[in-house]
Amino acid sequence: MKVRIDPEICQGQGRCFSIAPGIFDFDDLGNGVVIGDGTLTSDSIEQARLAQLNCPEHAIFIEE
Amino acid sequence: MTDNPLVQDFATDWDHSDPQWVADPYPIWDDLRQRCPVAHTDRYGGGWFPSTHAGVAAIAKDTKNFTSRNVVIGNGRPTELDLPAPIGVAPPITSDPPFHALARKLILPAFAPRPINALEPMIRELCSSLLDGLSGEDIVNAGTKYAQYIPPGVIRGMLGFPEGDIEYFLELVHIIMEGVDHPEEERIIEFEPVEKYFVAQMEDHIDNPRDDLTSYLLKAELDGQKLAMEHVFGTMVLILVAGIDTTWSAIGAAIWHLAQNPDDLARLVAEPDLMPVAIEEFLRFYAPVTMARLVKHDMEYQGCPMKQDDWILLGFPAANRDPVAFKDADTFIIDRAENRHVAFGLGIHRCAGSNLARLEMRVALEEFIKRYPRFELADPPAVTWAPGQIRGPRNLPIRILR
Ligand code: HEM
Numbered sequence: 197m198k199v200r201i202d203p204e205i206c207q208g209q210g211r212c213f214s215i216a217p218g219i220f221d222f223d224d225l226g227n228g229v230v231i232g233d234g235t236l237t238s239d240s241i242e243q244a245r246l247a248q249l250n251c252p253e254h255a256i257f258i259e260e
Numbered sequence: 261m262t263d264n265p266l267v268q269d270f271a272t273d274w275d276h277s278d279p280q281w282v283a284d285p286y287p288i289w290d291d292l293r294q295r296c297p298v299a300h301t302d303r304y305g306g307g308w309f310p311s312t313h314a315g316v317a318a319i320a321k322d323t324k325n326f327t328s329r330n331v332v333i334g335n336g337r338p339t340e341l342d343l344p345a346p347i348g349v350a351p352p353i354t355s356d357p358p359f360h361a362l363a364r365k366l367i368l369p370a371f372a373p374r375p376i377n378a379l380e381p382m383i384r385e386l387c388s389s390l391l392d393g394l395s396g397e398d399i400v401n402a403g404t405k406y407a408q409y410i411p412p413g414v415i416r417g418m419l420g421f422p423e424g425d426i427e428y429f430l431e432l433v434h435i436i437m438e439g440v441d442h443p444e445e446e447r448i449i450e451f452e453p454v455e456k457y458f459v460a461q462m463e464d465h466i467d468n469p470r471d472d473l474t475s476y477l478l479k480a481e482l483d484g485q486k487l488a489m490e491h492v493f494g495t496m497v498l499i500l501v502a503g504i505d506t507t508w509s510a511i512g513a514a515i516w517h518l519a520q521n522p523d524d525l526a527r528l529v530a531e532p533d534l535m536p537v538a539i540e541e542f543l544r545f546y547a548p549v550t551m552a553r554l555v556k557h558d559m560e561y562q563g564c565p566m567k568q569d570d571w572i573l574l575g576f577p578a579a580n581r582d583p584v585a586f587k588d589a590d591t592f593i594i595d596r597a598e599n600r601h602v603a604f605g606l607g608i609h610r611c612a613g614s615n616l617a618r619l620e621m622r623v624a625l626e627e628f629i630k631r632y633p634r635f636e637l638a639d640p641p642a643v644t645w646a647p648g649q650i651r652g653p654r655n656l657p658i659r660i661l662r
């Protein structure tokens with residue numbers, strides 16, 4: 197499973213990196229970015245889902 | 261404003277300055293959502309009010325059919341004298357694409373998490389010294405003596421204006437807040453002292469550049485060109501207008517809530533780690549900001565016959581109470597885990613200051629409950645709410661329980 201942020205949709209609402217700082221970070225404009233290649237472990241998947249459920253822009257995608 | 265006749269039916273004649281709406285808008289919005297999800301009014305020259313999450317989101321993201329040329333509803337239709345899209349009077353909030361992205365990119369780095377997080381000690385010291393000034397009193401006005409002073413104090417620090425000037429700076433902020441929607445000729449005269457002081461500060465920053473927002477804006481470039489002083493001044497005014505009443509309202513509403521919900525207050529005192537999650541719920545439940553758009557051309561939209569230059573009042577606070585988007589939408593749940601609230605807007609105009617607003621809210625509340633772990637409303641009917649597009653408690657007397 198992998199997580200990604202669609203930069204066209206993300207508006208830097210900042211929910212992802214405060215909920216799951218191990219998975220998400222931010223760039224110089226404050227937009228969300230995924231750390232590394234976004235591969236999720238069984239431990240991190242729940243955090244990634246929670247971030248997804250809190251992103252007002254629906255910019256976070258979790259894919260097989 | 262209050263000279264307008266009282267509203268009988270908000271579906272066909274809504275008015276966001278009607279006393280019933282100002283006092284408690286939530287039942288009105290619940291009713292509209294069921295009966296008429298895009299309400300109409302002939303007031304203000306004609307306008308529409310979407311009250312569902314889906315309706316608000318669609319319009320906020322649709323910059324083809326709606327313009328941000330004017331985001332504050334005035335009396336009557338906008339005139340051709342209002343600065344045209346895409347730049348507008350106060351970029352980026354009044355800008356449309358494609359210029360909007362340029363103006364926004366200019367300020368975003370200054371409001372990104374890294375520079376904002378560095379302000380935490382300064383904000384904490386400010387809150388703590390405001391509380392020192394109130395110590396020993398049994399009743400403190402958390403609105404006019406605490407929340408009100410935090411955002412301008414913080415912005416003064418960010419701009420790098422002298423700390424000793426704070427009283428004068430607050431006076432200038434007051435002039436801006438009062439005058440911002442006055443006609444341009446009046447505004448230019450009223451803003452003279454503001455401009456004089458700000459220009460003096462800018463000149464000082466040109467001679468002695470330092471690590472603050474003023475120096476940042478003076479260094480910033482748009483299309484390879486440094487910004488004109490007027491542009492820097494305009495941006496500073498926008499930041500003051502957008503950042504002060506909004507954050508004051510958000511901090512005040514949270515204290516108002518805690519004063520009436522001792523269980524929530526006790527939980528926050530006992531579980532400080534809950535604060536960031538609680539802040540998102542404060543923002544959802546008491547979202548202070550409603551923004552306007554103008555319809556670009558005659559069209560049928562969401563089943564409504566919209567006319568060019570009709571107002572749209574974007575009910576972000578109403579969207580946050582939509583039961584389709586939120587479970588138990590009308591219940592405040594301090595540890596709500598799933599919370600896609602839209603208090604900071606949606607789409608390209610998403611609040612540029614949201615990292616700062618969240619930090620100010622967190623530190624202001626942390627310091628307040630550390631000092632006063634138990635408190636209640638001293639005089640519930642005495643609490644007043646600001647009318648208009650920024651809603652929050654103003655007079656907020658709190659009894660400290662010892
Ligand atoms: C809790 C406090 C705040 C709330 C609820 C809030 C809410 C909002 C909302 C809803 C918008 C979108 C406007 C639209 O769609 O037309 C907005 C835009 C904006 N806000 Fe805030 N705001 C807050 C605090 C701040 C602060 C502290 C600052 C800066 C110091 C700030 C600066 C801005 C700016 C510059 C924009 C325009 C962004 C753009 O058009 O791209 N806000 N705010």
Ligand code: SF4
Pocket residue numbers: 201205206207208209210211212213226227228250251252253254255256
């Ligand atoms: S929560 Fe969503 S909009 Fe916000 S930074 Fe993360 S991905 Fe972007």
